[in-house]
Amino acid sequence: DTEVTQTPKHLVMGMTNKKSLKCEQHMGHRAMYWYKQKAKKPPELMFVYSYEKLSINESVPSRFSPECPNSSLLNLHLHALQPEDSALYLCASSQYRGNTEAFFGQGTRLTVV
Amino acid sequence: GQNIDQPTEMTATEGAIVQINCTYQTSGFNGLFWYQQHAGEAPTFLSYNVLDGLEEKGRFSSFLSRSKGYSYLLLKELQMKDSASYLCASNNNNDMRFGAGTRLTVKP
Numbered sequence: 001d002t003e004v005t006q007t008p009k010h011l012v013m014g015m016t017n018k019k020s021l022k023c024e025q026h027m028g029h030r031a032m033y034w035y036k037q038k039a040k041k042p043p044e045l046m047f048v049y050s051y052e053k054l055s056i057n058e059s060v061p062s063r064f065s066p067e068c069p070n071s072s073l074l075n076l077h078l079h080a081l082q083p084e085d086s087a088l089y090l091c092a093s094s095q096y097r098g099n100t101e102a103f104f105g106q107g108t109r110l111t112v113v
Numbered sequence: 114g115q116n117i118d119q120p121t122e123m124t125a126t127e128g129a130i131v132q133i134n135c136t137y138q139t140s141g142f143n144g145l146f147w148y149q150q151h152a153g154e155a156p157t158f159l160s161y162n163v164l165d166g167l168e169e170k171g172r173f174s175s176f177l178s179r180s181k182g183y184s185y186l187l188l189k190e191l192q193m194k195d196s197a198s199y200l201c202a203s204n205n206n207n208d209m210r211f212g213a214g215t216r217l218t219v220k221p
Contacts, residue, residue, distance in 0.1 A: 033209075042200055042211035043156065056208055090155060098143065098207025104155035 006091050006105035014113055015081060021108045023074040023091030031097040032074040034066060035090040037107070043090055049074060050097040081112045117212035119201055124218045129191050133215045135184045135201035143204040145184045147175050150214070151197045159186065161204075191219050 004025045013019050023032065031050050035043035047066045048056035054066065063085075065077040074091055088109050092102040116138045125131040137145070144163040148156040162168060162177035162184060174187040188195055198214040 042214045045208060045210055048208055098204050098209065101146070101158040101161055102209060103158070106155050 004091055004093055004103050004105035006089075006108050008108055009106065010109050010111075012111045012113060013078065013081065015083070017081075018077070018079045020078065021076040021089055021091075021110075023076075023093075023105055024072055025093040025103070026072055027093065027095075027103070028071075029093035029095050029103075030071060031094045032068065033092040033094075033102065034074070034076055035092065035104075037088040037090055047076075048097060055097065078110075081110075083112050086111045117201060117203055117210070119199075119212045119215045121213065122216045122218070124220060125188075125191055127191055127193060127219055127221050130187065130189050131191060131217065133186045133188070133199050133201075133217065135186075135212060137182050137184070137201070137203050137212075139203045139205040139210075141206035142179070143207065145175075145177050146202040146204065146209060147173075147184075147186045148200045148202060148211075149197050150200060156200060159199075188217075193219050193221070195219050 007022045033048050034046040036046050037043045045058050046060045049068045052068045063080050067075040088107045090107045091105040094100050094102040119135045146161050147159040149159050150156040160175035162175050167176045172189045177184045196219045198216050200211045200214045202209045202211040
């Protein structure tokens with residue numbers, strides 16, 4: 001199993017809504033990542049979890065709140081988003097932080113209206 | 114800080130060879146990744162170079178020169194399905210950060 005599963009695949013939310021993105025992997029990877037990708041742009045690193053502890057927060061606004069309940073799951077809680085937050089949100093995992101290939105999920109395409 | 118540069122777009126002919134260059138200036142550099150991303154899909158891993166030199170993997174090869182801050186991805190025997198974006202990403206301080214990507218179009 002080399003899959004990273006993200007749900008939902010698509011999400012439309014209003015600016016006052018609260019929603020969560022979910023990511024799951026069963027490869028025993030100890031590092032998990034959230035990236036944000038706008039159209040025709042590269043993925044931008046948002047958060048890094050290593051051994052279920054937040055290692056990196058790339059100055060992401062507090063309306064994005066990550067959570068790592070266990071070594072297989074990674075959530076991204078969304079609240080009071082802006083239309084400019086509309087993007088593809090990619091989750092990735094690697095065996096350890098940084099030193100091996102990362103496997104990406106198919107992403108959640110988020111539209112904020 | 115970091116600065117990763119690669120050409121924005123390239124075009125090549127089916128069956129040909131194409132080289133996509135990437136230069137980087139990053140602190141805490143540990144290695145260089147190459148990923149392929151088809152439109153609307155997730156990036157998929159191609160290669161990871163830590164040491165200087167060329168690593169070959171089927172039709173794809175990747176080269177790294179740490180002293181020059183330079184890498185390239187070489188694609189041989191191009192196929193139409195190779196039309197995609199190719200992203201180089203630096204491993205700096207154990208976190209992967211991407212360059213802007215090179216959009217490759219393979220023509221018949």
